[in-house]
Amino acid sequence: MSLDxxxxxxxxxxxxFFFAAAFTPLALxxxxxxxxxxxxxxxxxxxxxxxxxxxxxxxxxxxxRRTNHAIELYQQGLAPRLILLGGAPEGGPTEAEIRAKVxxxxxxxxxxIVTESMARTTREEAARVADLARPRGIRTVLLVTNTxxxxxxxPLFERAGFEVHAAPSDIYFEPIxxxxxxxxxxxxxxxxxxxxxxxxxxxx
Amino acid sequence: MIGIFMLAVAGLTSAAVYLLGVRPLGLxxxxxxxxLGKMLEMVGAVLIFLVADLLVALVLVxxxxxxxxxxxxxxxxxxxxxxxxxxxxxxVFQWWREVSARQAGAAALEQRGNLG
Numbered sequence: 001m002s003l004d005x006x007x008x009x010x011x012x013x014x015x016x017f018f019f020a021a022a023f024t025p026l027a028l029x030x031x032x033x034x035x036x037x038x039x040x041x042x043x044x045x046x047x048x049x050x051x052x053x054x055x056x057x058x059x060x061x062x063x064x065r066r067t068n069h070a071i072e073l074y075q076q077g078l079a080p081r082l083i084l085l086g087g088a089p090e091g092g093p094t095e096a097e098i099r100a101k102v103x104x105x106x107x108x109x110x111x112x113i114v115t116e117s118m119a120r121t122t123r124e125e126a127a128r129v130a131d132l133a134r135p136r137g138i139r140t141v142l143l144v145t146n147t148x149x150x151x152x153x154x155p156l157f158e159r160a161g162f163e164v165h166a167a168p169s170d171i172y173f174e175p176i177x178x179x180x181x182x183x184x185x186x187x188x189x190x191x192x193x194x195x196x197x198x199x200x201x202x203x204x
Numbered sequence: 205m206i207g208i209f210m211l212a213v214a215g216l217t218s219a220a221v222y223l224l225g226v227r228p229l230g231l232x233x234x235x236x237x238x239x240l241g242k243m244l245e246m247v248g249a250v251l252i253f254l255v256a257d258l259l260v261a262l263v264l265v266x267x268x269x270x271x272x273x274x275x276x277x278x279x280x281x282x283x284x285x286x287x288x289x290x291x292x293x294x295x296v297f298q299w300w301r302e303v304s305a306r307q308a309g310a311a312a313l314e315q316r317g318n319l320g
Contacts, residue, residue, distance in 0.1 A: 004245055007298075011248030023207045089277065120275055178207045190282060197278075 021185045022178035030188050035147045039165040043140040046070045046079045050086030053095040067099045069169040070144045071106045085125050087117040123203050126156040142167040148191035155204040250294030
């Protein structure tokens with residue numbers, strides 16, 4: 001096959017994928033296909049996985065969504081503890097500290113909150129939470145993260161010895177603009193690649 | 205709804221440019237297919253550069269982690285700027301091929317003229 005032909009075929013696939021991703025419900029269909037049914041049952045703790053925080057100390061939209069969802073679960077009485085994760089890769093206050101502050105503002109007692117800010121990857125988060133949870137007798141957890149990330153995160157926490165109940169933070173998320181659909185597709189692809197990498201590396 | 209609006213606007217400007225191209229600029233309508241083919245080649249080149257860039261970045265991140273023990277986030281590959289860089293690489297590469305082919309064609313014509 002000539003270089004021109006190879007480029008043309010790749011281009012055709014790329015353009016077709018772009019139109020399908022931006023202008024059809026493909027992103028939502030994939031999102032729903034990957035979605036796990038929420039299992040909102042009483043557990044020993046609610047674990048909120050890290051997303052990102054700005055240097056100025058403002059939580060990203062994703063981090064805020066997860067934190068709010070966890071606070072809601074706590075207020076429903078589904079678990080007595082809130083384990084909040086997230087570091088500060090760019091310096092400044094850690095994501096876990098800011099989340100804890102938000103939780104306290106929602107009248108969650110400080111003694112019910114545990115923070116962890118050293119983990120840098122999902123795999124490290126599972127290991128660090130296991131270290132924190134063991135002495136506290138925590139065995140069952142409500143795991144809070146987005147749907148795509150749940151696919152990769154859940155097996156890691158199960159492997160760390162937890163009985164995991166999925167509590168996805170974005171189950172009602174529906175992208176309505178082409179840009180939002182592209183962002184969702186990118187996130188789904190990212191997680192699929194991450195899952196493949198974890199499988200190859202033997203982490204999950 | 206927003207998607208339909210965007211497609212409609214792009215359709216409208218494309219139709220306007222088609223009319224402008226055919227009438228005042230004197231472009232050949234039959235060559236539009238070839239132009240679409242060129243566009244696909246350009247997009248393909250950009251995509252191949254994008255995949256290559258991301259693969260190399262991923263391998264370097266994993267190697268840096270393994271060799272130096274320093275933590276480098278894999279999320280470094282999650283940046284839209286990669287697409288911009290791949291766009292520039294793809295455009296330059298395709299234009300380089302184009303001008304080289306043109307130059308080779310001109311040289312061949314010149315040689316034929318000398319022989320004749």
